[in-house]
Each structure stands twice: as C-alpha cells, then as structure tokens.
Amino acid sequence: MSGSGRKSAYRKGVTKRVLYGEPEPKDNESIVRVIALRGTNLFEVVDVSGTKSVTMLPTKFRKLIWVKRGDYLIVGEGDGGETTTATGKKGAVTSIVEHILYKDQIEHLKQKKLWPSAFDDSSVEQMGIQDGSVVHKKQENEISEVQPSKGLTMVEDHFASMHVNRNRRKGHFDEESDDDSDDE
Numbered sequence: 001m002s003g004s005g006r007k008s009a010y011r012k013g014v015t016k017r018v019l020y021g022e023p024e025p026k027d028n029e030s031i032v033r034v035i036a037l038r039g040t041n042l043f044e045v046v047d048v049s050g051t052k053s054v055t056m057l058p059t060k061f062r063k064l065i066w067v068k069r070g071d072y073l074i075v076g077e078g079d080g081g082e083t084t085t086a087t088g089k090k091g092a093v094t095s096i097v098e099h100i101l102y103k104d105q106i107e108h109l110k111q112k113k114l115w116p117s118a119f120d121d122s123s124v125e126q127m128g129i130q131d132g133s134v135v136h137k138k139q140e141n142e143i144s145e146v147q148p149s150k151g152l153t154m155v156e157d158h159f160a161s162m163h164v165n166r167n168r169r170k171g172h173f174d175e176e177s178d179d180d181s182d183d184e
Contacts, residue, residue: 021099021105029075029098031109032053032055032073036069042056045075054093055097056097058097061100067100072101072106072119073099
C-alpha cells in the first residue's frame with residue numbers, strides 16, 4: 001500500500017498551490033533563475049543583477065516538486081541574506097525557495113508587469129520552451145522532409161525538436177564510422 005499514490009491533505013494542498021497558484025513576489029522576495037544543482041535540495045541561482053548565490057528547497061516541497069536547471073523561482077531572503085550554522089559560522093545558503101514558477105505563472109507575472117526585464121533577454125527557445133506557432137512550423141517542415149527508404153517511409157530525426165533535459169550539460173557527440181562487415 002505504500003506506493004498507492006495517496007497523499008496527506010497537507011501535501012496535496014502544497015502541490016495544488018505550487019502547480020495552480022498564481023504567486024507574486026512580496027517585498028522581501030525576488031525572482032531568480034536556477035543555474036546549477038548543488039545537492040538534493042540546494043541550488044545555485046542567479047538574480048536579476050547577475051549575483052550568484054545558493055538557495056535551499058524547504059522540506060514541504062521535497063519529494064513533491066523537482067527543480068531543474070533553467071527553472072525560475074521566487075526566493076525569500078533570510079536574515080540579511082546570510083544564514084548562520086549552529087556553531088555560529090556563516091553558511092552558504094542565503095535564501096529559501098518560496099515558490100517554483102511554471103510557464104503559465106511566468107506569463108501571469110509578465111501580464112502584471114512583475115517579471116524582471118533582465119530575464120526577458122534570455123530567449124524562451126533556448127530554455128527548451130516553444131510557443132505553439134514555432135512548434136507547428138517545425139512539424140510542417142518535418143512532414144515535408146519525409147524520405148522513402150527501402151519501401152518504408154521515414155521521417156528525418158532532429159535532435160533540436162526532442163525534449164531537452166536541462167539537468168545535463170550538452171555533450172560532445174563524435175560520429176564514428178565503423179566499417180564492420182559481416183564475414184560469416
């Protein structure tokens with residue numbers, strides 16, 4: 001029964017607020033973009049001014065919401081932006097995630113003119129998000145590129161149109177020409 005998909009009312013409410021809510025940053029909150037993952041619940045983020053810092057995902061979001069590189073977050077600043085450990089030393093975590101922003105929530109913030117203009121410079125297509133018109137044009141081009149091959153009709157594959165995993169850095173692929181022949 002442990003994997004039956006049941007959630008407590010609290011966790012269900014948290015998931016509902018994150019996925020369907022329309023969060024807006026408050027006075028002590030800011031919008032940041034995730035640039036690197038630093039552990040299971042730590043993320044390196046960059047703010048509007050380009051300052052890098054480390055933020056932490058609180059326990060209420062853990063194992064419910066996954067954050068990927070390139071996602072946008074609303075973070076709340078801690079005590080002056082610096083936290084201290086139990087021994088009194090300064091910690092690396094400077095903020096705590098308040099909300100995870102999805103595409104429709106970002107559009108809501110743009111309509112309310114709360115979205116930072118610095119994040120508009122990064123192209124939406126670079127992040128792997130494409131609007132409907134671009135997708136339809138690519139699909140039309142793919143349909144026109146149908147090539148017959150030995151009685152089968154095949155569509156040429158395009159790596160750019162595939163789902164982009166933003167958690168992995170782009171690798172370098174070498175095309176090896178293997179001259180394997182069957183000498184059986």
